[in-house]
Amino acid sequence: MFSLFKVQLGYLLRKKSTIAVFFILVGFVVAEYIMNLSEAIKIGETTMMNDPFMVSALSDWSKVGYYLFAFYPFLVVFPTATSYVNDRSSRIKLYYEGRSNKRDYYYSKLLAIACTTFIVFTVPFILELVLNIVSFDVQNSRCHPSGLPYVDSAKTYTFLLDGLYYEHRVLYVLLMILIFGLASAIFAVFNAAITVFPLFEYKIFTYFPIYLLLYLLRVVEGARKGQVLFNYITMLRWFDGTEKLFPAFLILLFILGYAAFVIVRKKIGKDDVL
Numbered sequence: 001m002f003s004l005f006k007v008q009l010g011y012l013l014r015k016k017s018t019i020a021v022f023f024i025l026v027g028f029v030v031a032e033y034i035m036n037l038s039e040a041i042k043i044g045e046t047t048m049m050n051d052p053f054m055v056s057a058l059s060d061w062s063k064v065g066y067y068l069f070a071f072y073p074f075l076v077v078f079p080t081a082t083s084y085v086n087d088r089s090s091r092i093k094l095y096y097e098g099r100s101n102k103r104d105y106y107y108s109k110l111l112a113i114a115c116t117t118f119i120v121f122t123v124p125f126i127l128e129l130v131l132n133i134v135s136f137d138v139q140n141s142r143c144h145p146s147g148l149p150y151v152d153s154a155k156t157y158t159f160l161l162d163g164l165y166y167e168h169r170v171l172y173v174l175l176m177i178l179i180f181g182l183a184s185a186i187f188a189v190f191n192a193a194i195t196v197f198p199l200f201e202y203k204i205f206t207y208f209p210i211y212l213l214l215y216l217l218r219v220v221e222g223a224r225k226g227q228v229l230f231n232y233i234t235m236l237r238w239f240d241g242t243e244k245l246f247p248a249f250l251i252l253l254f255i256l257g258y259a260a261f262v263i264v265r266k267k268i269g270k271d272d273v274l
Contacts, residue, residue: 001100001104001107001108002108003100004096004099004100004104004105004108005108005111005112007096008096008108008109008112009111009112009115009116011112012079012080012083012112012113012116013116013119015079017078017079018079018080018116018120020078021075021078021079021120022120022123022124024075025068025075025120025121025124025125026124026127028057028064028065028067028068028124029057029124029125029127029128029131031057031063031064032055032056032057032062032063032064032065032128033128033131033132033135035063035064036050036052036055036132036136037135040136049136049137050145051138051145051169052132052135052136052138053129053132053138053169053172053173053238054145054238054239055145056125056128056129056132056173056238057124057125057128058125058176058177058180058236058237058238059237059238059239060159060237060238060239060240060241061145061239065237069232069233069236069237072232072233073187073210073211073214073215074207074211076117076121076184076187076188076191076210077187077188077191077192077206077207077209077210077211078207079116079117079120079188080113080116080117080188080191080192081188081191081192081195081203081206081207082195082203082206083109083113083192083195084109084192084195084196084206085195085200085201085202085203085206086203087109093105102268103268106196106264106267106268107264109192110189110192110193110260110261110264113185113188113189113192114185114186114188114189115185116188117181117184117185117187117188117189118181118182118184118185119181120184121180121181121184121185122177122178122180122181125177125180126174126177129170129173129174129177133170138169138170158241159238159239159240159241160235160240160244160246161175161176165239173238176238179236180236182253183232183235183236183253186253186256186257186260187210187214187256188210189256189257189260190209190210190213190256190257190259190260191206191209191210192260193259193260193261193263193264194209194260194263195209196263196264196267214232217230217231217232217252218231218232218233226243227243227244227245227248228242228243228244228245229244229245229248229249229252230248230249230252231244232249235249
């Protein structure tokens with residue numbers, strides 16, 4: 001299974017769609033970085049500069065983050081959505097199964113999709129973290145984007161794991177990047193698992209399952225009152241102060257991951273019967 005996983009991972013990482021999404025995300029990072037750098041040059045005084053982590057691309061205060069999350073449901077599946085359909089139509093699926101077996105093919109496929117998506121949706125933001133550390137005085141640049149003094153902002157603006165942020169900012173940013181990558185990987189895996197159904201004979205349909213799911217969850221959130229439970233934008237954007245129940249979102253991710261496993265397991269059993 002490991003050798004088949006390496007083959008599929010290498011193929012997915014080299015795909016033009018994967019490379020395109022990677023550089024689109026890098027583009028968001030670079031655009032935000034240039035705007036922050038220009039702002040820092042204008043201000044000049046280090047202690048008057050915005051906290052660079054609070055104006056990163058995934059931040060709720062980001063200038064480009066709105067567009068990133070607007071296109072996110074499409075970007076997250078674009079590299080891998082057609083993976084199974086392509087294998088089936090080109091009949092390379094039979095070649096892979098011949099080299100190993102159906103079980104190894106499906107599970108290595110899902111694992112390769114998860115790893116590819118995780119890499120694509122973490123590396124650009126880790127690079128942004130490094131750029132911010134190298135380019136800005138992160139120890140002294142602590143102005144809050146709201147304009148409030150740093151101490152006052154800590155009392156006024158609360159967000160997920162805010163205590164960790166004010167104690168260990170780099171650790172907080174790394175953790176949030178990893179959460180973003182993990183959520184993206186699970187969304188992509190669930191989307192890929194859904195495409196094993198006969199309904200997805202045409203490639204265009206393979207891009208819509210996770211988009212429709214995330215859209216419906218946002219509609220449900222908009223129709224109810226209380227804490228946010230499943231809105232991916234609210235959950236994944238850093239420093240979002242909306243009242244939320246993050247464990248509910250983690251449960252959603254677990255359910256999607258488990259559902260993908262069950263779907264593929266049933267598909268393997270059906271193929272074995274045939």
